Amino acid sequence: MTRLIFLGPPGAGKGTQAKTLADFLHIPHISTGDILRQATKDQTPLGIKAQAYMDAGDLVPDDLVQDMVQERLQQPDAEVGWILDGFPRKVSQAEFLGQLLAENKQGDVKVINLDAPDDVVITRLLARGRKDDEEKVIRHRLDIYRDETAPLIAYYTHLQQLISVNGNHPPEEVATVLQNIIAH
Numbered sequence: 001m002t003r004l005i006f007l008g009p010p011g012a013g014k015g016t017q018a019k020t021l022a023d024f025l026h027i028p029h030i031s032t033g034d035i036l037r038q039a040t041k042d043q044t045p046l047g048i049k050a051q052a053y054m055d056a057g058d059l060v061p062d063d064l065v066q067d068m069v070q071e072r073l074q075q076p077d078a079e080v081g082w083i084l085d086g087f088p089r090k091v092s093q094a095e096f097l098g099q100l101l102a103e104n105k106q107g108d109v110k111v112i113n114l115d116a117p118d119d120v121v122i123t124r125l126l127a128r129g130r131k132d133d134e135e136k137v138i139r140h141r142l143d144i145y146r147d148e149t150a151p152l153i154a155y156y157t158h159l160q161q162l163i164s165v166n167g168n169h170p171p172e173e174v175a176t177v178l179q180n181i182i183a184h
Ligand code: AMP
Pocket: 010, 032, 033, 034, 036, 053, 054, 055, 057, 058, 059, 060, 061, 065, 085, 086, 087, 088, 089, 093, 132, 141
């Protein structure tokens, strides 16, 4: 049973690696960004509420994402394990998740911190061309990452759950490193 959280700045290759590893392990890849983008596309009540935050590169309010994650983790396909990509994004969300998993006796989670230097992630994001990948918004998302999300590195280190992986290598190499970590 594998339950993993992927941490790291936008552009570190988190989404690609989380998806590849989830396929390899036959467990769902749960990306809060993907779910939110689909919700805004479908103009669901959640999507309508989330849209302005996402376009600005701001975090969507905790209650919205937390409800969404709680519901997603209750789906039958998540019984065999999962990889969470993009959640938690701040300490309050990590505390919520910790409590939720403890209630379900699923506290045996590992956290992969996929890191890469700022200049590398900015170059990668500019090449990606998503709606929120304009340079000004990218810089804002990196500021938010630094202020809100990076403290999770210390949080999960303290809980002895953190494994750091260098994302500044070709994707196939990073994928192999991740598979080896999971196998051991
Ligand atoms: P991502 O695809 O993970 O880069 O997420 C894209 C956008 O979705 C972010 O910039 C946020 O606006 C929103 N988002 C995704 N995950 C979360 C989260 N855990 N908490 C708040 N906002 C989120």
